[in-house]
Amino acid sequence: MELMTKPDIRDFTRQELAGSMIAMGEKGSRIDRIFNFLHRKGAESFDAMPGVQEEFRSKLAAKYTIAPFPAVEKRVSGIDRTIKLLFTFPDGAKAESVVLFNKETASACLSSQAGCACGCTFCATGALGFKRDLKPSEILAQFAACRREAGGTLDSVVFMGMGEPFLNWANVKKSVLILSDNKGYNFPQSKITVSTVGIVPVIRDLADSHLGIRLAVSLITADEAQRAELTPMAKKYSLREIIGAARYYGDRTKKAVLFEYIVFDGLNDSPADAQKLLALIKDLHGKVNLIMYNPTPGAAALKPGNLEKAKAMQKILVEAGIRTHLRRERGADIAAACGQLAAGA
Ligand code: SF4
Structure with a gap:
């Protein structure tokens, strides 16, 4: 019973754990080695840390636990090399990650929540509803498994899987800090997109x-009106407010914002729609990903994107000076494409 209440040590940043060490009467730097065992070597128990004094390991074990690694089921696309991983956590919550290969590079698309509360009408995750937030350790478990599937190296990580990362920001932020910690995974923040x-x-x-x-x-x-039909979140934050915040981000960080636009056939793929998008973002430091809508059960009224129309939109945007990428559909045969993740449902 007591074991259940102990937090997983992998849910904490090195700085948080160093503070905890000091409170235990230890040197904060003692945690560096432990952090290395946990995140670089994948230690699954405090006993699997050779060279660390038993007394210190016992102190840690009295305060923290290391939860079992989630069960993982794997599916591989027959169309491309895309891999989808379904994770089942000890409490039964499920989430999916996707490994995408592009010539010589590999990227991982991670989930931040089991399900999602946003309810976007075109998204299989939205149809599931919200189950719970994922903890940092559960996000990191996805990273570790995806990296293994990619042959030991990932070139980039995107939080575009199940869930809205900014509705679980505290945990996503911690996972980013642990991923990028040089005593942890040492994965550059610049290669992480949320x-x-x-x-x-x-x-x-x-x-x-x-x-x-x-x-x-x-x-x-x-x-705006069309967006309100596609996501209930449009009622909470208008396009004007979102663009204002994106502009603020660009001004503060000097980084380009990636705008994702989902192409639905006959709905938002005309030259006039391209002009509308242009009007919204033209004076921002940004680039555009046109994402072809992938059919999901329960959204029969929405039609998959038409490639020719999407290319025409891309041309308009590029000619106006906006870097625009037309994203190819990946892993559609295993329901691993954008908007299709449904935790095995
Ligand atoms: S598109 Fe993203 S935010 Fe919308 S329901 Fe799906 S996972 Fe949630």
Whole structure:
């Protein structure tokens, strides 16, 4: 019973643990070695830390636990090399991650929540509803598994899987700090992108922080009324407020914002729609990802993006000086593409 109440030591940053060490009458720096065992060597118990004094390990074990690694099921796309991993955590909560390969590089798309409360009508995760936030250790477990699947190296990480990362910002931020810690995974913050549907206060918070991660904003579409049909979050934060926060982020960090626009056939893919998007972002330091909508059960009225129309939109944006990437669909045969993650449902 007592074991259940102890926090997982991997949910804490090195600085937090150093503070805890001092409170235990130890030197804060003693945690460096432990951090290394936990995050670099994947130690799954305090006993698996050779060379660390038993008395110190017992002290740690009295205060913290190391939860078992989640069960992982793997599916591999027959179309491309995309890998989808389904994690089942000890309490039964589930989340998915995706490993995407691009010529010589590999990236991981991680989940921040089990399910999602945002309820976007085009998204399989949204249809599941919200189960719970993922803890830093659960986000890190996804990273470690994805890295293994990628052959030991990942070139980038995106928080674009299940959940809205800015509604679990405290835990996502901690996972970023642990990932980038040179005694932890030592993964550069500049290679981490967090994607939000537009949680304005957290965009501003990120802009004011010292984190070096990149921001992606899922505009979905550039028309306010249409956006309200596609995501309930539009009622909370307007496009005007979201663009204002993105501008603030760009001004503060001097980093480009990645705007994600989902192309639905016949809905938001005309030249006039491209102009509407242009009007919204043209004086911002940003670039655009046009993402072809992937069919999800429960959203029959929405049609998959039309490639020719998307290319025409791309041309308009590029000619106006906006870097625009047309994102290829990946892992659609294993429901690993954008908006398709449904935790095995
Ligand atoms: S698109 Fe993102 S924010 Fe919207 S329901 Fe899906 S996971 Fe949540």
